[in-house]
Amino acid sequence: MSPFDIWLGILQGLGTTASVTAYGLVFAVPFALVFGVAQYLARGVARLLITGVIEFWRSSAVIILLFVFYYVLPVVGITLSALTVSAMVLGLNAGGYASQAVRAGLQALPSGQKEAGAALGLSRPAILLLIELPQALVAMSPTFVNTLIQLVKATALVSLVTLTDMTFRAKEIAQVEYNPVAIYTSLLLAFFVVCYPIALAGRWLEARIASPGSRAGGI
Amino acid sequence: MGFDLAFAASSLPTILGAIGTTLTVALVSCIGAAAIGFLFEMVRRAGGIAGLTVGFVIDFIRSTPVLAWLYFLYFVLPFYGVRLGSMTVGVMGLSLYYSGYLAEVFKAGIDAIPKGQPEAARALSLRRRDAVIYVIVPQMLRNIAAPLGNYFVSILKATPYLAVLAVPEMLGRAFDIASETYRYAEPLSVAAFIFLALALVISQGVKQLERWLLARG
Amino acid sequence: MLAQPETMVGIEGLNKWFGALHVLNGIDLDVASGARVVVCGPSGSGKSTLIRCINGLESYQEGTLRLAGTTLGLNARETAAARRQTGMVFQSFNLFPHLTVLSNCTLALRRVAGRSRSEAEDIAMAHLERVRIPEKARSYPGQLSGGQQQRVAIARALCLNPRIMLFDEPTSALDPEMIKEVLDVMVALARDGMTMVCVTHEMGFAREVADQVVFMDGGRILDRAPACDFFGASGHPRSRLFLETILKH
Numbered sequence: 001m002s003p004f005d006i007w008l009g010i011l012q013g014l015g016t017t018a019s020v021t022a023y024g025l026v027f028a029v030p031f032a033l034v035f036g037v038a039q040y041l042a043r044g045v046a047r048l049l050i051t052g053v054i055e056f057w058r059s060s061a062v063i064i065l066l067f068v069f070y071y072v073l074p075v076v077g078i079t080l081s082a083l084t085v086s087a088m089v090l091g092l093n094a095g096g097y098a099s100q101a102v103r104a105g106l107q108a109l110p111s112g113q114k115e116a117g118a119a120l121g122l123s124r125p126a127i128l129l130l131i132e133l134p135q136a137l138v139a140m141s142p143t144f145v146n147t148l149i150q151l152v153k154a155t156a157l158v159s160l161v162t163l164t165d166m167t168f169r170a171k172e173i174a175q176v177e178y179n180p181v182a183i184y185t186s187l188l189l190a191f192f193v194v195c196y197p198i199a200l201a202g203r204w205l206e207a208r209i210a211s212p213g214s215r216a217g218g219i
Numbered sequence: 220m221g222f223d224l225a226f227a228a229s230s231l232p233t234i235l236g237a238i239g240t241t242l243t244v245a246l247v248s249c250i251g252a253a254a255i256g257f258l259f260e261m262v263r264r265a266g267g268i269a270g271l272t273v274g275f276v277i278d279f280i281r282s283t284p285v286l287a288w289l290y291f292l293y294f295v296l297p298f299y300g301v302r303l304g305s306m307t308v309g310v311m312g313l314s315l316y317y318s319g320y321l322a323e324v325f326k327a328g329i330d331a332i333p334k335g336q337p338e339a340a341r342a343l344s345l346r347r348r349d350a351v352i353y354v355i356v357p358q359m360l361r362n363i364a365a366p367l368g369n370y371f372v373s374i375l376k377a378t379p380y381l382a383v384l385a386v387p388e389m390l391g392r393a394f395d396i397a398s399e400t401y402r403y404a405e406p407l408s409v410a411a412f413i414f415l416a417l418a419l420v421i422s423q424g425v426k427q428l429e430r431w432l433l434a435r436g
Numbered sequence: 437m438l439a440q441p442e443t444m445v446g447i448e449g450l451n452k453w454f455g456a457l458h459v460l461n462g463i464d465l466d467v468a469s470g471a472r473v474v475v476c477g478p479s480g481s482g483k484s485t486l487i488r489c490i491n492g493l494e495s496y497q498e499g500t501l502r503l504a505g506t507t508l509g510l511n512a513r514e515t516a517a518a519r520r521q522t523g524m525v526f527q528s529f530n531l532f533p534h535l536t537v538l539s540n541c542t543l544a545l546r547r548v549a550g551r552s553r554s555e556a557e558d559i560a561m562a563h564l565e566r567v568r569i570p571e572k573a574r575s576y577p578g579q580l581s582g583g584q585q586q587r588v589a590i591a592r593a594l595c596l597n598p599r600i601m602l603f604d605e606p607t608s609a610l611d612p613e614m615i616k617e618v619l620d621v622m623v624a625l626a627r628d629g630m631t632m633v634c635v636t637h638e639m640g641f642a643r644e645v646a647d648q649v650v651f652m653d654g655g656r657i658l659d660r661a662p663a664c665d666f667f668g669a670s671g672h673p674r675s676r677l678f679l680e681t682i683l684k685h
Contacts, residue, residue: 059422061376061414064390068411071403075222149282156284160383167286180294188283188291195282335530338493342524343544344516344596353543357534435576 001173003182009173010186013166017194020086020155020165021148027091028098028151031057032144035095036102037128058096063157065089070161086158094151101143105136138209145202149195156191166190227405234392234409238417241388244310245375251314252374253367256321260329263322280319285377288312293384309381317374324370328362329355361432368425372418379414389413442469443502444600444631445490450499452485452655459485460496461655467600472632474642474663477652478678483635484527486652487602490633491522504599520548523593527605529585531577531592537564538573541592549596556595563591567621583614587621594625601625603634637682643667651675 001009039050057065066089073080080088109132117127137144159168170187174180262273280288289312296303303311332355340350379390387395393406445467452460459482467473475483488494489501492508492515501508506518531540541560545551551559564570567587577585586606593601603622607615619641626632626645636642642649642663649666651659651674659672666675 055419056415059372059376059415059418060411061379061390061418063377063379064407064411064414067390067403068407071397071407072222075404153282153284156286159286167284167290170287170290174294180291180298184287184291184295187287188279191283191287192279196278199278199282333528333530335526335528336532339524339526339530339532341493342491342519342522342526343592344520344548345544346547349547353535353547354532358532361534435578 001177001179003179003186006173006177006179006182007186007190010166010169010183010190013164013169014190014194016158016163016165016168017152017155020083020090020158020163021152023083023087024091024094024151024155025148027088028095028147031092031095032098032102036099037106037133039099040103040106041128054096054099056096057092058100060093062090062093062154063160065093066157066161082158082161082163086155086161086163090151090154090157093154094147097150098144098147101140101147102136105140106132108139109135141209142202142206145198145205149198149202152195152198153191222404222408223402224405226400226402227409230393230396230406231409233396234389234406235413237387237389237392238413240386241375241378244306244313244378244381244386244388245371248310248313248317248378249367249371249374251310252317252321252370255314255318257325259318259322260325263326264329277319277322280316285312285316285380286383288316289380289384305381305384306386309378309384309386313374313377313380316377317370320370320373321367324363324366325359327366328359331362332358364432365425365429368428369422372421372425375421376414376418379410442505443467444469444471444504445633446500446502447490448500450486450489450496450501452482452489452494452496452498459655460489463499463655463657465650465657465660467631467633469599469631470629471648472626472630472646473634473648473650474646475633475635475650475652476637476639476642476678476682477658481652482655483652484604487604487633487635490600490602491519491524493524520596521599523596523598523601525586525589525593525601525603525606527609529577529582529589529609531585531589533577536574536576537569537580537588540577540588541595544592545595560591560595563594564588566594566624567591581614582610583617586610586614586618590618590621590625600631600633603632603636605635605637607636607638639667639679639682651678653678 035050035054039047039054042050066086069085069089070082073085113131113135114127117131122130155165156167158165159171162168164172166187170183174183177183259273259277263270263277289309292308292312292315293305296308336354336358337350340354345354378388381388382391382394385391389410390407393410396406397403443466445465447463447465450460450463451458461482463482463486465473465486475486477483485494489496490503495509503518504521506514508515508518531537532543535543538557538560541563542551542553542556545556545559546553549556561570561573564573567590569584569587569591572580572584572588577588580588590601590606606622607618610618615638619638622632622634622641623645632645634641634646646663649661649663650657651666651672653674659666659675667679
């Protein structure tokens with residue numbers, strides 16, 4: 001196999017990498033929004049419980065969490081596909097990180113925003129939805145982009161639970177072809193061409209948000 | 220079959236026995252990552268072709284998964300005749316991977332020092348070296364203490380990746396038990412629990428440190 | 437150098453550009469030893485840039501700047517030696533936040549002047565007493581008010597025993613009630629015969645201690661006069677307008 005064939009062989013796993021990422025986002029985005037907002041609004045015991053759930057997903061070692069759910073769920077009678085388990089674990093882990101950005105973004109807004117909304121006679125949900133969340137999400141969008149990159153990179157883990165992503169393909173090729181330099185350089189490059197454009201987009205967003213003129217125009 | 224709590228409890232001592240390996244690997248990797256990251260940031264700051272190159276290397280590292288780096292080092296180094304223990308390769312991989320992130324931490328820590336500080340040092344005729352040692356570095360260390368602590372937690376949580384290279388850290392021990400007994404759920408849950416507890420405790424410590432630094436003004 | 441009053445700062449035909457912006461445009465200015473010069477003008481007039489050129493914090497493209505007998509920028513070692521004759525006080529104090537007040541003052545004494553720790557502390561305490569804040573020697577800058585911080589900054593600058601003190605809007609960042617304590621220290625310094633160049637809008641201070649007031653706008657010196665004339669009826673129309681706006685509040 002030429003290095004180019006190796007590269008093409010690894011890219012055969014791109015579909016799986018992409019589906020785990022997309023499927024992971026299905027878990028990550030709602031979790032981040034719901035738990036981020038809930039942690040911002042809740043008080044007392046409710047807040048403690050919400051924080052507990054977030055911390056479980058965010059502070060656990062994601063590689064172990066993946067194995068735990070992969071092996072524990074069948075034991076307690078829940079059978080999910082490897083893809084679903086992977087998407088759930090990686091997605092909720094990323095969602096845990098993103099929820100902190102949602103909460104921090106909401107907390108960072110000047111209290112005058114909330115007060116101005118109330119002075120206009122808006123209800124609390126309307127203030128949250130129309131005034132607070134849009135501003136917080138725009139302000140934190142570079143952080144969300146970083147979390148997305150972390151999610152894409154974390155999908156390399158699914159090769160350990162038998163999914164044929166790019167990392168798995170690299171290891172398969174390594175079994176028939178002794179050319180570790182080409183194989184693992186190709187693997188790194190494959191992730192780089194996926195993640196680097198996202199990182200550049202994130203930087204562009206950050207610059208746009210940082211320049212005060214653009215904010216008034218809204219994104 | 221169900222989840223056997225007694226079995227989980229019985230696997231705890233064996234897994235916990237590897238906590239020393241886990242913490243050592245995390246600490247050494249963190250120091251390595253900080254050293255490389257600081258070097259990277261200094262070269263990047265100096266600018267020129269070397270600075271641009273290092274800037275790209277940092278971006279490259281940050282765009283690639285740690286698992287891919289571990290495989291890369293583990294399989295490519297022997298190809299060139301460099302034979303190292305899997306623990307060494309693992310520490311190298313974590314150090315290299317996190318150096319890209321710590322370079323950013325150093326960058327932010329230095330950028331956060333007001334422009335007036337090096338200026339005041341110049342106005343007082345301090346030599347450049349003295350300005351760096353007595354004015355810049357102490358303020359940078361203060362700025363990076365909390366983010367560095369948080370990255371130590373991240374590195375700690377990444378040490379189970381080394382189980383893939385058969386390093387006998389806590390996840391590796393859990394898998395050893397699993398393969399002997401064909402029971403995966405309990406030892407893996409125990410390992411997950413220990414890592415979560417460690418991460419939460421150290422994160423709390425970092426928060427306290429942050430509060431203390433803020434209070435000192 | 438013995439009999440006639442020495443020229444502490446001699447500036448001839450100084451020009452500086454930031455890109456296309458001509459920030460200093462043909463500046464000529466002499467400051468004799470013992471003189472007290474106040475530089476005023478609207479923001480963006482180049483007055484801060486000028487004072488920062490005097491101790492080499494900013495470079496310039498054309499002209500000559502002589503400081504304590506040395507032409508700046510010709511020889512790195514001589515430029516550094518000349519800078520050691522200056523003390524600088526910044527608008528934003530620029531105290532080192534991680535060091536105590538005392539350590540802020542002793543740092544240069546120990547690292548630049550090579551004094552021992554106890555010598556340096558004695559000198560520093562003397563200057564902290566001079567600015568009437570010795571009791572805060574062990575405090576950190578963050579624990580002091582703005583006025584206190586600026587007095588410490590003055591003491592820190594005095595520690596190396598400079599022959600000229602440069603003040604870059606030393607009271608602009610202060611709350612009104614703290615301005616007086618800083619100006620009092622500066623007036624006392626002037627009374628002791630210190631050569632001073634001071635960028636400030638405090639016209640009461642200028643009237644009290646300055647022997648020359650320089651008015652800048654658009655990178656040029658538009659008007660220069662002894663303080664008594666500057667505040668009199670004569671003078672450039674632009675500086676009269678400036679004075680009227682300043683003195684109204």
